[in-house]
Amino acid sequence: MWSVADDALLAGMAAGDADAASAFVERFQRRVYGLAYTIVGDARAAEDVAQEALLRAWRHAGVFDARRGSVTTWLLTITRNLSIDALRVRRPVAIDPDRVIDLAPVAPGRGPAEIALVRHDVGRLREALTGLPDEQRRAVVLAGVVGLSAREVAEREDIPIGTAKTRIRTALGRLRVAMANEEPAE
Amino acid sequence: MNGLGCAASREAAPELALGILDGAERAEVLLHLATCPRCERYVSELAGLADGLSRLAPELEPPAGFAERIDAEIRRPRRRTRRRLVTAIAATAAAATILAVATVQIIDAGRTPTSVAAPALHTAEMVGDNGARVGHVALSNTSPSSLVVNVDYAVPDGRYSLELGQPDAGGQRIGAITIAGGRGEWIGTAALPRGPDATLMLVNAHGVAVCHAAITQPQAS
Numbered sequence: 001m002w003s004v005a006d007d008a009l010l011a012g013m014a015a016g017d018a019d020a021a022s023a024f025v026e027r028f029q030r031r032v033y034g035l036a037y038t039i040v041g042d043a044r045a046a047e048d049v050a051q052e053a054l055l056r057a058w059r060h061a062g063v064f065d066a067r068r069g070s071v072t073t074w075l076l077t078i079t080r081n082l083s084i085d086a087l088r089v090r091r092p093v094a095i096d097p098d099r100v101i102d103l104a105p106v107a108p109g110r111g112p113a114e115i116a117l118v119r120h121d122v123g124r125l126r127e128a129l130t131g132l133p134d135e136q137r138r139a140v141v142l143a144g145v146v147g148l149s150a151r152e153v154a155e156r157e158d159i160p161i162g163t164a165k166t167r168i169r170t171a172l173g174r175l176r177v178a179m180a181n182e183e184p185a186e
Numbered sequence: 187m188n189g190l191g192c193a194a195s196r197e198a199a200p201e202l203a204l205g206i207l208d209g210a211e212r213a214e215v216l217l218h219l220a221t222c223p224r225c226e227r228y229v230s231e232l233a234g235l236a237d238g239l240s241r242l243a244p245e246l247e248p249p250a251g252f253a254e255r256i257d258a259e260i261r262r263p264r265r266r267t268r269r270r271l272v273t274a275i276a277a278t279a280a281a282a283t284i285l286a287v288a289t290v291q292i293i294d295a296g297r298t299p300t301s302v303a304a305p306a307l308h309t310a311e312m313v314g315d316n317g318a319r320v321g322h323v324a325l326s327n328t329s330p331s332s333l334v335v336n337v338d339y340a341v342p343d344g345r346y347s348l349e350l351g352q353p354d355a356g357g358q359r360i361g362a363i364t365i366a367g368g369r370g371e372w373i374g375t376a377a378l379p380r381g382p383d384a385t386l387m388l389v390n391a392h393g394v395a396v397c398h399a400a401i402t403q404p405q406a407s
Contacts, residue, residue: 021260025253034246047249054256056366060343063364069237074366076240080205081369125238144204144239165201172200175235 006071013061021058029054031072032079039083039146049086053079084147128178132171139164140171190218195225203232204239210309213324213334220332220373312386312399314340323386323399325378333360335372335386341365341396346388349395350376357387 004023012020032053037046057075064074129137135157142148142156154164190198195218201207202215219226312321312335321337335348345364351357358379363372378384378401387395 018257018261022253022257025256025260029248029253029256030245031241031243033248033252035240035243037246038243043249047252050248051252051256051259055259056343058260060366063343063345063366065364072241073237076237078366080240085368121238122241125235126242129239129242140204141239143201143206144236145243147205149206149208150201168204168206169197169200172203172232172235176231179235 007066010057010061010064010071013058014064024057025054028057028072028075032075035076035079035145036083036086039080040086045086046083049079049082053082056082080145080147087147124179125175128175131178132174136167136171136174139167140175143168144172190214192218192222192225195219195222196228199225199229199232203229203236205236209322210324213309213322213336216334216371216373217324217326217332308402310386310399310401312337312388312397314397320397323401325401330375330377332375333373333386335363335370337363337365337370337388337397338368341368341370341388343368344390346370346390346396348372349387349389350379350384351387357385357389363388 004020006027009020009024009027013024029050033046033050036049036053037043040046040049053075056078064071068074069077129141132140138157139153142153143150148156150165150168151161153159153168154161157164159167195215198207198211198215202212207215215229219229308327309322309324311319312323314320318340320339320341321335323336324334326332343365345362347359348361348363349357349359360376361372361374363370384401385398386401387398389395
């Protein structure tokens, strides 16, 4: 079952195949729960968010459009949005931006191609992120993963909003350059 | 409100890509992207990076029985279920900042880039049956008008027809919008009907308008 591509699992879910859905949940539950927990910082709330995200994937598998990104991206976007909404119910929550770059090894049970892609791209992104100045890394993580607006980043970091915007902008720009420079020459 | 140029759009691009740009500013950037393939590619590139950031979160083992509980839910006959947190989310999201999906969804395959202009924009709230705000619409003063439809609250996931007209009299279909994860966005063009009472509606598969916005054609600049 694990050799089945993500897209194929999702297609099975769209067709109402409960076994495909079970395999999908098994494959993505750690990633979904990990992201939810990283953002909301509470096990019970993270469980609720992760469950809702996976159930939404089940209910709405038919609207997934592969032209607009990978299954992982789609699912993590749903998870992130639900987490951010949940976080707004529970704010303020102490969030350590550095916690989200504490990468776990790629979980087993995924196709070889996916493992290779994730290891390669995520590893490079993590390296680029850790190479940023602390304040820029914090800003882009708070914005990009936790979903804080520039104003919220400014409040949390106790800096002017213009400075927060500059940090976010500069950080993402540097990540873009770093990732472009590290593209393998093939 | 005037449309943005390339420089201003690129300055706002990181926030758009990260999904933290809201309201009229977001609409302005999106309208610029609809006419500027270069900026669109730039934002898409940043959006790819932004998506990658979510992959940096550590993978964690959920509590015991997590997968089994979802499995039971999946295999249960379909019915509407809401968990307590989701209810709380819905109650709070009305006041939440517009947060949009920062992915390449900003690229609408059906759009055709046209000349770069700086259109004046008009925005209107999208409201549901109970009068609650569920999103917003931004439209330009051009003819046909460029529209950005953003839904971020209380509209069930699914695909909806976008129609211009009147809730009671039906409308003319101008496109379709997919709501996923509680959010959806559509960018396109449409010839607005003459008169002050045009209404933009999201119509579900049963022909019911689930939300609408009263829109007025902005004055041409």
